[in-house]
Amino acid sequence: MLKQKTIAFLGAGNMAEAMISGMIQTEKVPANQIIVTNKCNYDRLNILEDKYGVRTAPITELPYKEIDFLILAMKPKGAEETLSTIKDLLPSNQVVISVLAGITTSFMEERLNTGQEVIRVMPNTSSMIQESATAMSLGTYTNEDNADAVNELLECMGEVYVIEEDQMDIFTGIAGSGPAYFYYLMEQMENVGKVSGMNDKMARKIAAQTVYGAAKMIMEKEEAPAELIDNIVSPNGTTAAGLDALKKHNGGEAITQAINNAAKRSKEISKELDGVLVPS
Ligand SMILES: NC(=O)C1=CN([C@@H]2O[C@H](COP(=O)(O)OP(=O)(O)OC[C@H]3O[C@@H](n4cnc5c(N)ncnc54)[C@H](O)[C@@H]3O)[C@@H](O)[C@H]2O)C=CC1
Numbered sequence: 001m002l003k004q005k006t007i008a009f010l011g012a013g014n015m016a017e018a019m020i021s022g023m024i025q026t027e028k029v030p031a032n033q034i035i036v037t038n039k040c041n042y043d044r045l046n047i048l049e050d051k052y053g054v055r056t057a058p059i060t061e062l063p064y065k066e067i068d069f070l071i072l073a074m075k076p077k078g079a080e081e082t083l084s085t086i087k088d089l090l091p092s093n094q095v096v097i098s099v100l101a102g103i104t105t106s107f108m109e110e111r112l113n114t115g116q117e118v119i120r121v122m123p124n125t126s127s128m129i130q131e132s133a134t135a136m137s138l139g140t141y142t143n144e145d146n147a148d149a150v151n152e153l154l155e156c157m158g159e160v161y162v163i164e165e166d167q168m169d170i171f172t173g174i175a176g177s178g179p180a181y182f183y184y185l186m187e188q189m190e191n192v193g194k195v196s197g198m199n200d201k202m203a204r205k206i207a208a209q210t211v212y213g214a215a216k217m218i219m220e221k222e223e224a225p226a227e228l229i230d231n232i233v234s235p236n237g238t239t240a241a242g243l244d245a246l247k248k249h250n251g252g253e254a255i256t257q258a259i260n261n262a263a264k265r266s267k268e269i270s271k272e273l274d275g276v277l278v279p280s
C-alpha cells in the first residue's frame with residue numbers, strides 16, 4: 001500500500017530524521033518518494049539527501065498535488081503560520097499528519113479547509129531504529145483507507161497505538177518524552193560505574209544492556225513488573241537494599257511527576273497556541 005505513496009515533511013529536524021530513518025529501513029517506502037523541506041537551514045536538507053537518498057525542496061516549491069501524506073514536523077509554535085500557508089495548496093484528499101506536541105486535530109481542522117483529513121501522531125526518537133511507541137488519533141474527516149495507510153506507515157517506525165485524542169497528552173508524557181527520562185537515568189547509572197573505576201564505554205554499555213534486557217523481559221514474558229521484581233529480590237539481599245534506597249528517595253514519585261509534568265505542558269501548549277486563532 002505504501003509503495004505508491006508520496007510523503008512530505010515540513011521540518012527537517014531530529015524527529016523528521018528519526019521517522020525517515022525508520023521508513024527507509026523497512027524498504028516499504030522508496031526514498032525518492034519522501035520529500036523533505038525546512039524553513040531555513042538548507043545544509044540540513046543536503047545532509048538528509050546524502051544520508052537517506054530522499055528528495056528535498058524549498059518550501060515554496062513542494063509539489064503539493066503529488067503528495068499523499070504531508071507530515072508537519074516543525075516546532076508547535078510554527079503550526080499556525082504553516083497551516084495558513086498550506087491551507088489552499090492542499091488537494092482535498094491529502095492527509096495532514098502532525099507530530100507536534102500539543103497541536104490538536106481540531107486546531108488543525110479549524111485552520112484548514114472543511115473536510116481536510118488530519119491525523120495527530122506522537123512518535124518518539126526511537127523511530128530511528130524502528131522501536132518507537134507511537135500513538136495516532138484520527139481527525140473528524142479521516143477516511144478508513146487513509147487511516148490504515150498511515151498506521152502502516154507508522155509501523156515502519158515501531159509499535160503503533162490508536163488512541164482517543166484525550167489520551168494524547170499523557171501518551172506524550174509517557175512515550176513521546178519518555179526516552180529522555182531513561183537516557184537521564186542511564187547517564188546516572190553510567191556515572192556511578194565510572195566513579196567506581198569502570199571503563200567509560202563499558203559503564204555506558206552495562207547500563208544500557210541492563211535497561212534493554214529489563215524492557216525486553218516485560219515485552220516477551222507476560223508478567224507484570226511486580227512479578228519480575230520478585231524474581232530478583234532475595235531477602236536481605238542487594239536488590240532489597242537498592243529498592244529501599246529508591247523508595248526512600250521517592251524514585252516512583254519522581255517518574256510519576258516527570259510524566260504528569262510533561263502531560264501538563266502538552267495541555268498548556270494546546271491552550272497557549274489555540275489562543276492565537278483569528279476567526280476568519
Ligand atoms: N524530538 C522528539 O523527541 C519529538 C518531537 N516531536 C515533535 O516534533 C516536532 C519537531 O521536533 P524536533 O524535530 O525535535 O525539532 P527540531 O528543532 O530538531 O526540528 C524542527 C525543524 O523544523 C524546521 N522548521 C521550523 N519552522 C518550519 C516551518 N514553518 N516549515 C518547515 N520547517 C520548519 C526547523 O528549521 C527545524 O529543522 C515538534 O513539534 C515536537 O513537538 C514529537 C515527538 C517526539
Ligand SMILES: O=C(O)[C@@H]1CCC=N1
Nearest residue numbers: 100101172176177178
Ligand atoms: O519536548 C518536546 O516538546 C517534544 C515532544 C515529545 C518529545 N519532544
